[in-house]
Amino acid sequence: MDVRTLCLGVLSLGDASGYEIKKRLENIFSHFYDASFGSIYPALNRLQNEGLVRCETEQQAKRPDKKVYSLTVDGRLTLVQELNNLPGRDRVRSEFLVAMCFADLLPAGQVAEMIDRRIAGHRSQVLELAERESHGTAAQRFVAGYGRALFEAATAYLEDNRYLVESEALLAQVDGDRAGVGD
Amino acid sequence: MDVRTLCLGVLSLGDASGYEIKKRLENIFSHFYDASFGSIYPALNRLQNEGLVRCETEQQAKRPDKKVYSLTVDGRLTLVQELNNLPGRDRVRSEFLVAMCFADLLPAGQVAEMIDRRIAGHRSQVLELAERESHGTAAQRFVAGYGRALFEAATAYLEDNRYLVESEALLAQVDGDRAGVGD
């Protein structure tokens, strides 16, 4: 699944310009997908060449013309076909979890700070998603709720289990000090 | 954070060949990171050129020589510096959640099947991770437990809330039928 399909999806909710598509992606998907202008604009041009979207240009004073895209029948069909494919595995890349894996190589305070920030970040995501759950289609609420459930679970887990990595770091630190003294 | 850092991390747990690094990545990280041979082998060669790993070749009968890599002092320093950087946001790409967002474009049965598969997948991941939690360092158990907590939360959420997308799909289906009849 690529940015092109994502654009088709957003357009199925209503016509939009490239700029607006990015905003809507942030609103709906921000916690599990993202896309930059550098990928959206080329994607839209390609979709237009392939006849999956059409485009109407609105002239604007002192600003580049606004190009409002809408799905064609072909575009809607392609989107549905794409969505019908059984979804592949999620791909996650988490620098945080990699760092946690090697927590014993880090100073004790650094691990604690990473976890603090992580929890704070999750809390604000939970608030944002809870807000989103009061808007949109049932499907969008479902997805927002899914995100919220995961962030809440992650927060709880971190609070209950952070000692596992924080004490580990502490021990490594102590070992390091001992070695230093031993010299 | 790229494959190179991941390789350094794995090597900090013990010497290994490219092939073994991939296996260990699968054991430790599989639910939040992955890497193919096509990225690991070039990464190791580059790390060696930069003096961050060293390599000893074991000759093997009827098989390419096994190249066992180990961290240099420089490599260990680089790894620690890399891990000390505050981790960036997680990046998630979930075809499943994209599909759920547009569940009302899909046939009712298809959505149900996607969710069934998702739950089944999560359950087997939970088993795998629970197993992992009985091995390895405290840090590795922490990370495995984190994954397990999330998969369990996701499973519970899906079971409790799937009606939100399944009934939506059903309604759309009914609407479609009505329109068909109306013709």
Add this chain to the structure above:
DNA sequence: TTATCCATGTAAGAAGTTACATGATTGA
């Protein structure tokens, strides 16, 4: 006056995937 919003686009480069090449051994 500084940042953010609006608005589109290109070009260079990073990073990774997939497929290919080669091939014996072992377990189902």
Add this chain to the structure above:
DNA sequence: TCAATCATGTAACTTCTTACATGGATAA
């Protein structure tokens, strides 16, 4: 007999990010 495991590597390709180019309007 078929798939998986072991073992390394290259090349083509896809995909996306980042930085640049342009620049008025508006809110803090």
